[in-house]
Amino acid sequence: MNEKIEISNSEWEIMRILWTLNKATSRQIITILEAKLGWKEATTKTFITRLVSKRYIRTIKDQKAYIYLPTVQEQETIDTQLMTNFDKxxxxxxxxxxxxxxxxxxxxxxxxxxxxxxxxxxxxxxxEVLPCNCLPISQDKCTCNKCDGI
Ligand SMILES: [Zn+2]
The missing domain is CATH 1.20.5 (Single alpha-helices involved in coiled-coils or other helix-helix interfaces)
Known part of the structure; x- marks a missing residue:
């Protein structure tokens, strides 16, 4: 998956749980995040809903509970997220x-x-050297204040 990852910091907390457990009910997620971060049930539910609509997690219906599963791989998602930051x-x-x-x-x-x-x-x-790539540069000379015109 090479698309940009759009998972907020809060949503990452839910992804970490699902990556660790492989799957979980909303009850489990709510209990864990209440213990770990003191989140209210409604807060956790909001982030679960967002992740479902962004399709980073999916739902299967058990007897009486919804079970959530990640649709993206942990390492791949971390790598993409990190590269997004390095691109900046x-x-x-x-x-x-x-x-x-x-x-x-x-x-x-x-x-x-x-x-x-x-x-x-x-x-x-x-x-030996990497040129600054912050500004559109004319091929031969960089005008940023960090390079000596590389
Ligand atoms: Zn630069």
């Missing part, structure tokens, strides 16, 4: 932003080994 920032800042993330996010040995491999691979074809 200057490419000159992307490296520092990633370094900040790596410094502050908990990682396992396996995660770190995967990153080390990736970085070595990426280094083979990395440019």
């Amino acid at each position: 920032i200057c490419q000159k800042h992307a490296g520092m932003t990633l370094a900040h993330l790596i410094k502050n996010v908990p990682l396992t040995i396996t995660d770190i080994e995967r990153l080390e491999k990736l970085l070595l691979e990426k280094k083979k074809n990395a440019p």
Whole structure:
């Protein structure tokens, strides 16, 4: 799924529950979010309805309860969401932003080994400098205040 993800911060809370449990009734979701974030039943129901109408979750009707299931994969959705954020920032800042993330996010040995491999691979074809891509630039000269006219 390469479309833009439009899941609000509040709606993400519901997605996290459904990704973790695979499926849940509205009662379960309401109970979890009341305990975790102190949300009122009506608040949670509003966000569930929004996610259904945005088609990020779907409903099946059991005997007496509605059961909600995610329609999008967790990792894929996180990746797309993150790339949406990276698309918003200057490419000159992307490296520092990633370094900040790596410094502050908990990682396992396996995660770190995967990153080390990736970085070595990426280094083979990395440019010396990346131009600022914030303004429409004439091919030869950037006019932003961060580059020296790359
Ligand atoms: Zn820039």
